[in-house]
Amino acid sequence: MLVLLVLTFIPTLVCYAVSWLLASNHQRMLGRISLFKKIRIFTKLTIVNIAWNNLTPFLKVGGEPLKYMMLLKYLPQREALASTINYNIIHLLATGISFIVTSLLLVVFYQMPREIRYSLLIFALLFSLSLYSGFLLMRVKSVYVSKNYRYRFVRTTIVNLKLAFRRILNFYKNKPKAFLLSLFFDVVARFIEGLSFYFGFYLIKHPISFLSSSLLDVGRTFVDTIFFFIPYQVGSREEGVHFFMEKVLVVNSKGFLTAVFLYRFVEIFWIFIGYIIWVSTKRSSKEARV
DSSP states (O other): OHHHHHHTTHHHHHHHHHHHHHTTTGGGSSSSOOHHHHHHHHHHHHHHHHHHHHHOSSTTOTTHHHHHHHHTTTSOHHHHHHHHHHHHHHHHHHHHHHHHHHHHHHHHHOOOOHHHHHHHHHHHHHHHHHHHHHHHHTTOSOOOOOOSGGGHHHHHHHHHHHHHHHHHHHHHHHOHHHHHHHHHHHHHHHHHTTHHHHHHHHHTTOOOOHHHHHHHHHHHHHHHHHTTTSGGGTTHHHHHHHHIIIIIIOOOOTTHHHHHHHHHHHHHHHHHHHHHHHHHHHHHHHHHHO
16 A cells, blocks of 8 residues: 555656656757657656755755756756756746645635635735736846845845746747646646645545645645745644644544655655666766766
């Protein structure tokens, strides 16, 4: 049964891989490679990336530099860098969209205290406005900020945000279908990841619906993001899942600690698999040089 539990993460990995593939100029990959093989390559790269991210106690960004380094084996330097940046922005947008969609689904399909319902609606509204303001920022040709050193951080942040949103806008203008599909698969991955919670609660004989499992996993992501400074979110994730089940989903939270433990087991398993793939890739690269 534990084998089936760890296999529940495969659909999520494939969705992330397809999203990354669509955000890349994959037509230039090592000549004529079949689409199936490209998906398999990006799935392996995704496993390694997620593994190193999960090994990072804070922020979970340890695998981000590896994206670029691993892509150099398959894409030219410029295309590898563009792929890494494009996908990271897509990933951030998908995170924001999944938070908004989750808030709205909770309000529509679940009964909860009025104050939490209003909080979710306000959160969805503010998050939507923040994304929209980011796209408006791209249209501003210049932003006046005092040269005083105390405002340099603000100026630098605004410039970087403009560059990021401008890059993603260019991606959308040049390849609208690829952009929308990439974003779609990345958002879908967030909800499919709830399979691990769904099967975990099934194993402890306290089943909850797949929709609740999916929303619970997005809520877990939100809590992990807020408490990024806690190493591996020990304690905060458990309490976050408990609060989300009791106060938001309004379902019996019996066995939530075991379910979170099983979820961490899935993470540890794929960390191990990612490390094996990374080591084998490094070893094959050295042998090829020799």
